[in-house]
Amino acid sequence: MEPLRILGIETSCDETAAAVVLRHPDGRGEILGDVVLSQLDEHSPYGGVVPEIAARAHVDALDGLIREALARADLPLSGVDAIAATSGPGLIGGLIVGLMTGKAMARAAGKPLYAVNHLEGHALTARLTDGLTFPYLMLLVSGGHTQLVLVRGVGDYVRWGTTIDDALGEAFDKTAKLLGLPYPGGPAVEAAALSGDPKRFAFPRPMVGETRLDFSFSGLKTAVRQAAEGLQPVSEQDVSDIAASFQRAVSRTLEERIGRGLQRFRDEFPAFEGRPALVVAGGVAANKALRQTLLDLCAKNGFDFVAPPIRLCTDNAVMIAWAGLERMAAGLPADPLDVQPRSRWP
Ligand code: KG4
Ligand code: ZN
Numbered sequence: 001m002e003p004l005r006i007l008g009i010e011t012s013c014d015e016t017a018a019a020v021v022l023r024h025p026d027g028r029g030e031i032l033g034d035v036v037l038s039q040l041d042e043h044s045p046y047g048g049v050v051p052e053i054a055a056r057a058h059v060d061a062l063d064g065l066i067r068e069a070l071a072r073a074d075l076p077l078s079g080v081d082a083i084a085a086t087s088g089p090g091l092i093g094g095l096i097v098g099l100m101t102g103k104a105m106a107r108a109a110g111k112p113l114y115a116v117n118h119l120e121g122h123a124l125t126a127r128l129t130d131g132l133t134f135p136y137l138m139l140l141v142s143g144g145h146t147q148l149v150l151v152r153g154v155g156d157y158v159r160w161g162t163t164i165d166d167a168l169g170e171a172f173d174k175t176a177k178l179l180g181l182p183y184p185g186g187p188a189v190e191a192a193a194l195s196g197d198p199k200r201f202a203f204p205r206p207m208v209g210e211t212r213l214d215f216s217f218s219g220l221k222t223a224v225r226q227a228a229e230g231l232q233p234v235s236e237q238d239v240s241d242i243a244a245s246f247q248r249a250v251s252r253t254l255e256e257r258i259g260r261g262l263q264r265f266r267d268e269f270p271a272f273e274g275r276p277a278l279v280v281a282g283g284v285a286a287n288k289a290l291r292q293t294l295l296d297l298c299a300k301n302g303f304d305f306v307a308p309p310i311r312l313c314t315d316n317a318v319m320i321a322w323a324g325l326e327r328m329a330a331g332l333p334a335d336p337l338d339v340q341p342r343s344r345w346p
Contacts, residue, residue, distance in 0.1 A: 001025045004328055005032070005080045007069065007105070008321025011058045011098030012090025012118045013144065014039040014049045017317035018065040020073035020080065021128075023325040029128040033072030034318050035065045036311075040184070047183045048173070049143075055093025062101055069317070077109050082334065084324025087115035088342030090144075095341035103337050112334030114324035117345055121319035122281040123151050128322045129308040132277055136306075137265055139258060139294070142282030142314075143169035143184070146215050148261050150268075151279075154330045159346065160261060161213030168250065169284045171217035175224050175246050179239045189243045190287050196237075196244030201227050203249035208256045213264070215257060220249055251293045258294065262301045277304040285313045 003024055010017040020033040039057045043049050070077060085102030088095055099115060106113035122140050126132045137160075138149045146163040166174070169186060176185025181192060203223045206216040224246055231238050258278065265276055278298050284290065285307060298305035312318055 001329070004082070004325055005073075005075065006082045006084055006114075006321045006324045006328070007066065007077070007080045008116075008317040008319075008324060009062070009066065009083070009085040009098045009102050010118070010121075010315060010317040010320045011062065011094040012086045012088070013094065013315055014043055014054050015315040016058050016061040016065055017315065018062070018069040019317035019321045020069050020075060021318055021321035021325060023322075023329060027329070028131070029322055029325065031318055032075070033069040034316065035068045035072070036316050037061050037065060044183050047177060049091070051091045051093055054091055055097060058094045058097040062097060066101070066105075077105065080111065082106075082112045082114060082324060082328060083109075084114040084116050084320050086118045086121070086320050087335075087339060088117060088345035090118055090343060092341060092343040095343065099339070099341045103339075107337060113337060113339070114327055115335040115339040116320045116323045118315075118320070119145065119147070119149075119345075120155075120157070121323045123149060123157060124154070124323050124326050125281060125308050125312050125319045126277070126279040126306050127326070128318070129312060130306050132279065132306065135269065136277040136279055137261060138279045138281060140282045141168045141280065141284035141290075143167060143173065145282060146217070148213055148258065150265070154326045155332060160264065161215060161257065163215040163217060165216050165218035166221065168215070168217060169282065171221055171250070172284065174221050175243070178221075178225050178228055179234070179242060181239070181243075184283075186284060186287060189247065190289065192240045192243035193247045193289070194240075194244075196240030196242070198244040198248035200241040201245035203227075203245050205249055205253045205256070208253055211260075213257060213261055215253070217250075220246065247287075247289055251290055254290060255293050255297055259297055259301070262297070262303055275302055275304045277306050279306045279308070281308065281313050283314045286310050
């Protein structure tokens with residue numbers, strides 16, 4: 001098999017990204033060009049992502065980022081073998097911008113188009129960064145998703161658990177807002193928690209004890225609101241204590257939920273050779289306390305804990321390019337040029 005080169009495009013949320021990735025015949029991946037433009041500054045005055053602003057920002061930035069990614073790879077468009085663009089799930093305005101751009105370029109350059117599921121991109125990244133083999137478990141924890149997924153092969157995923165209400169990143173963002181901390185809330189809550197007492201508030205640990213592997217975080221958010229309301233005025237120390245107690249509740253919840261997931265993996269693959277792996281992805285995977293919890297849990301259960309570099313855990317186009325390459329290498333067909341973007345695509 002020849003080396004394969006692909007251009008990837010990601011526009012599903014508030015990061016505009018383009019990347020060129022190479023797959024060597026032996027299956028190794030190599031990032032040739034990778035550019036991401038965060039729209040954080042444009043959305044932060046509103047305390048969250050504004051879909052209309054996001055779509056316009058993608059339109060403004062995407063062409064230049066694609067040029068830059070190709071330039072870094074030192075390739076003309078004719079030098080790539082295919083184009084991969086995120087076609088869902090996500091904000092429809094952004095998806096339309098990225099997918100239409102990918103289609104137009106595929107048509108003009110006579111290249112195949114791969115319409116990639118954003119979650120598949122997250123799921124397969126660890127094969128690029130760590131050369132993982134199937135099957136493995138992936139925990140995706142971002143602003144929009146909280147899922148535990150069994151990754152069995154390219155295009156072969158089983159969702160073992162998902163949130164029944166808020167995503168974990170959303171819970172961090174809402175907690176930050178309640179505490180008067182800036183957006184995005186995750187890093188702010190993590191920083192505040194460092195000087196707080198994690199045992200001051202006994203926050204609930206939703207779903208703990210349930211056999212199904214789902215998550216729920218809205219009750220935790222309510223408990224945080226009640227704690228803050230009970231303490232008017234709220235001092236800086238109170239904020240730190242609430243943040244630390246919140247993070248501890250999340251930590252303990254993940255420990256129990258994911259612990260159950262690891263056990264289920266053992267039950268489903270009793271003959272698994274070597275150490276199985278748990279991969280984390282999504283912005284919340286940047287949280288050091290949660291990482292440590294998962295690392296300890298994995299060590300205790302004989303699993304490898306795989307955390308790709310933060311840059312590849314959060315939204316990027318490398319993962320979209322790589323998912324396209326995986327499909328090509330597996331001999332899966334490209335998509336027709338009338339493929340439609342899907343805001344919801346489990
Ligand atoms: O994957 P991501 O960059 O974007 C999408 O949601 O697609 O994730 C962003 C989310 C936000 O909710 C943010 O608050 C959260 O990840 N986050 C964190 C941390 N850094 C980012 N949550 C907890 N601790 C962090 N250090
Ligand atoms: Zn994502």
